[in-house]
Amino acid sequence: MVARRKVAVVGVALSDCGRVDDATPYALHAQAARRALADAGLDRSLVDGFASAGLGTLAPVEVAEYLGLRPTWVDSTSVGGSTWEVMAAHAADAITAGHARVVLLAYGSTARADVRAGRRTGTLSFGTRGPLQFEVPYGHTLIAKYAMAARRHMIEYGTTIEQLAEVAVQARANAALNPEAMFRTPVTVDEVLAGPMIADPFTKLHCCVRSDGGAAVLLAAEEYVRDCRTSPVWVLGSGEHVSHAAMSEWADFTVSPAAVSGRLAFERAGVRPDEMDFAEIYDAFTYMTLVTLEDLGFCGKGEGGAFVEKGRLRVGGGGLPVNTDGGGLSAQHPGMRGLFLLVEAVRQLRGEGGERQVRRGADGALPRLGVASGTGGWFCSSGTVVLGV
Amino acid sequence: MAGRFDLPEPDAFTRTYWDAAAEGRLLIRRCRACGRAHHYPREFCPHCWSEDVAWEPASGRATLYTWSVVHRNDLPPFAERTPYVAAVVDLAEGPRMMTEVVGAAESPAGEPPAGELSAGAELEVAFREGIPVFRIVRSAIGG
Numbered sequence: 001m002v003a004r005r006k007v008a009v010v011g012v013a014l015s016d017c018g019r020v021d022d023a024t025p026y027a028l029h030a031q032a033a034r035r036a037l038a039d040a041g042l043d044r045s046l047v048d049g050f051a052s053a054g055l056g057t058l059a060p061v062e063v064a065e066y067l068g069l070r071p072t073w074v075d076s077t078s079v080g081g082s083t084w085e086v087m088a089a090h091a092a093d094a095i096t097a098g099h100a101r102v103v104l105l106a107y108g109s110t111a112r113a114d115v116r117a118g119r120r121t122g123t124l125s126f127g128t129r130g131p132l133q134f135e136v137p138y139g140h141t142l143i144a145k146y147a148m149a150a151r152r153h154m155i156e157y158g159t160t161i162e163q164l165a166e167v168a169v170q171a172r173a174n175a176a177l178n179p180e181a182m183f184r185t186p187v188t189v190d191e192v193l194a195g196p197m198i199a200d201p202f203t204k205l206h207c208c209v210r211s212d213g214g215a216a217v218l219l220a221a222e223e224y225v226r227d228c229r230t231s232p233v234w235v236l237g238s239g240e241h242v243s244h245a246a247m248s249e250w251a252d253f254t255v256s257p258a259a260v261s262g263r264l265a266f267e268r269a270g271v272r273p274d275e276m277d278f279a280e281i282y283d284a285f286t287y288m289t290l291v292t293l294e295d296l297g298f299c300g301k302g303e304g305g306a307f308v309e310k311g312r313l314r315v316g317g318g319g320l321p322v323n324t325d326g327g328g329l330s331a332q333h334p335g336m337r338g339l340f341l342l343v344e345a346v347r348q349l350r351g352e353g354g355e356r357q358v359r360r361g362a363d364g365a366l367p368r369l370g371v372a373s374g375t376g377g378w379f380c381s382s383g384t385v386v387l388g389v
Numbered sequence: 390m391a392g393r394f395d396l397p398e399p400d401a402f403t404r405t406y407w408d409a410a411a412e413g414r415l416l417i418r419r420c421r422a423c424g425r426a427h428h429y430p431r432e433f434c435p436h437c438w439s440e441d442v443a444w445e446p447a448s449g450r451a452t453l454y455t456w457s458v459v460h461r462n463d464l465p466p467f468a469e470r471t472p473y474v475a476a477v478v479d480l481a482e483g484p485r486m487m488t489e490v491v492g493a494a495e496s497p498a499g500e501p502p503a504g505e506l507s508a509g510a511e512l513e514v515a516f517r518e519g520i521p522v523f524r525i526v527r528s529a530i531g532g
Contacts, residue, residue, distance in 0.1 A: 122461075123462050123463050125394050125464055128394070129398045129400070133400075136395055136396065136397055137395050137397055137489075137520040138476075139459055139462050139464075139467040139470065139475060140487055141459060141462050143459075143461070147457035148457045148475065151455045151457060152455040155455070196460075199457045199458070199459045200458040202457075246429060246487060247477055248477060248487045
């Protein structure tokens with residue numbers, strides 16, 4: 001058998017994140033992209049593939065032009081927050097096939113600044129035509145859709161609101177160790193429960209922050225790895241899956257599409273969930289972390305509530321460190337967070353986690369395997385990527 | 390950001406559904422080839438792709454699959470409607486439907502008492518300004 005051309009993540013970066021009032025989304029894409037190139041130490045002329053979504057009418061053309069790129073491979077897969085896990089998989093396939101040598105994935109959004117400046121509403125309107133005409137009369141906000149899914153899990157498995165709140169508490173505890181996180185002051189379960197109700201059972205701290213920010217990831221064929229100043233983090237396997245758009249088309253609200261993307265990613269990587277040293281999981285809401293842990297196979301269906309208890313998701317908590325940067329619940333969430341999962345996973349595998357660095361066992365060894373699992377829309381899509389060093 | 394964000398925009402195919410709703414009738418689509426019903430309505434059968442599909446009056450009976458009482462929505466006119474009950478219900482004919490559960494008889498537009506909302510609660514269709522919504526069947530709660 002001919003060996004497959006291996007693909008590594010060689011550069012990662014965040015743009016300025018959190019509260020960024022004086023930048024356009026284009027500028028945040030560019031800042032993150034330049035930082036990722038500098039991180040890798042690669043020459044820009046090597047970048048022949050570009051992928052981006054969420055900005056521009058002809059995405060990714062406008063952003064490619066803004067960056068001065070004329071790529072020969074592009075992707076603008078747009079499946080929500082999981083977009084960048086899916087894009088990374090597509091990019092890795094293209095590199096393996098010889099259709100690209102170095103691919104840049106970039107994202108940037110000023111969601112927080114836009115709401116503050118009145119450039120958009122807090123609740124997004126997705127339109128009133130086509131299938132959407134059958135849901136617009138009912139005011140199913142994005143938060144309500146996730147809340148309805150959480151409620152169904154509570155009904156079927158007895159998952160408690162306190163267990164869901166534990167997810168927010170531990171995300172904040174990890175964020176406290178991350179100087180780039182937007183919110184770092186520890187919170188308690190009681191404080192989560194006592195917050196203002198948004199869409200029951202979700203109070204405010206069950207929901208992600210709304211931040212500004214961007215990120216960029218650079219993937220390269222193995223022969224370019226030696227030219228980089230960073231140590232490579234290899235793409236070992238990936239999976240993608242699309243479920244529904246209308247909530248009425250979702251068969252079981254207690255099973256996320258990560259159940260499929262995760263199984264595919266682990267199978268293709270040839271590893272098991274229990275070999276992971278940490279997991280970066282898309283957490284726009286507390287329930288996403290809990291159900292995705294189940295669906296990736298870290299625990300059985302319905303056991304997520306018990307799995308997230310007792311601080312097991314914290315860095316150094318003795319369990320599976322999850323969302324080591326504080327996640328969307330505390331670190332940053334500019335609208336589509338998928339690329340941030342990959343950035344944090346790579347930093348952990350390189351040993352660049354600082355105070356929040358994941359260690360294996362008592363001897364303090366660095367992690368070898370990690371998984372990033374993005375969820376898009378309202379459990380509409382999922383992309384899972386297994387990374388290793 | 391002006392205007393209303395709760396108004397469906399019918400098309401040539403769905404006009405039948407909304408015209409019926411305006412008259413107080415809930416329609417579903419049923420496939421004559423595979424026998425399965427579906428909702429939201431499509432020209433063809435999403436299960437078997439047959440084009441032999443017809444409109445059919447639904448019984449209007451449903452059970453509550455899940456819900457969320459929405460307290461925040463800044464899109465007009467929902468801000469004035471909060472709190473309201475976003476819900477997903479299972480129609481007696483099989484298909485699932487996104488909808489709203491509306492309140493007690495004495496307060497048709499209001500939120501039903503929280504204690505009445507439970508998984509599997511029996512519901513019946515009602516109509517608010519030509520929009521099918523659901524209310525809890527009173528006889529079903531504790532007799």
